[in-house]
Amino acid sequence: TEPKCEPRIENNKATFSLNLDNIYECMMTRVKDQETGQTAYFHKVIMEYESNPKQIFLVKCDIGGMFDNSTLNDDEYEELSKISKRSAQVPITFDEPDYEIEITKEVSGRAPIPVLNVEVRQAGLLVNNELTVKPGTPLSMDIFLDDESLDIYGVMVSNMLVSDMSEQEEILILNG
Structure with a gap:
């Protein structure tokens, strides 16, 4: 970061x-x-x-x-x-x-305040504290709104940086 x-x-x-x-x-x-x-x-x-x-x-x-x-x-x-x-x-x-x-x-x-969520999946399984990412395995990232604001708001991703929190990072989307 x-x-x-x-x-x-x-x-x-x-x-x-x-x-x-x-x-x-x-x-x-x-x-x-x-x-x-x-x-x-x-x-x-x-x-x-x-x-x-x-x-x-x-x-x-x-x-x-x-x-x-x-x-x-x-x-x-x-x-x-x-x-x-x-x-x-x-x-x-x-x-x-x-x-x-x-x-x-x-x-x-009055519309609810939207909450943006991100989930990373490996082979369909949610990556969390129990699942360790295997190097080289393709990952998918889901970006979504909470259920309360889903029908009211939309999502536009303009900047996305993925990092392993140590040394490596990659910009996936920039001003998109």
């Missing part, structure tokens, strides 16, 4: 200093609630021990809204709303109509 993704350890306490502007650098997940403006970041931490089985933790960091709209005047808030509707990540081939769409019915609800 990247040295900047490693924790600083002092007195049995691990502290991560992660770059929230580049979530792909340390394989974090960012979820933003469009209604409240609250952003949550998720990071999986794997604790490996010499004699005990490894432990996996899902760490969540909540950050409130990035601005208080009460400090904006109406024109600034309206302009900011227009800008946020036009995402910089929309492909150039995407054609957005110039006319306003009238909404005649409002439907609202």
Whole structure:
């Protein structure tokens, strides 16, 4: 893994200093609630021990809204709303109509925060603490969402690095 993704350890306490502007650098997940403006970041931490089985933790960091709209005047808030509707990540081939769409019915609800899971399999068997990977054996990796958010969200993998946690690592997907 990247040295900047490693924790600083002092007195049995691990502290991560992660770059929230580049979530792909340390394989974090960012979820933003469009209604409240609250952003949550998720990071999986794997604790490996010499004699005990490894432990996996899902760490969540909540950050409130990035601005208080009460400090904006109406024109600034309206302009900011227009800008946020036009995402910089929309492909150039995407054609957005110039006319306003009238909404005649409002439907609202709350979606669960998605949890991304990864499983590695060898010959169909899940690689975990009981199964040791045999060198040269093909592995398959399943990336999936939890059952609660499966029908609501999609998954896009843009950066995937596989490592044996000692010396070898391989980038499988980069900006994909």
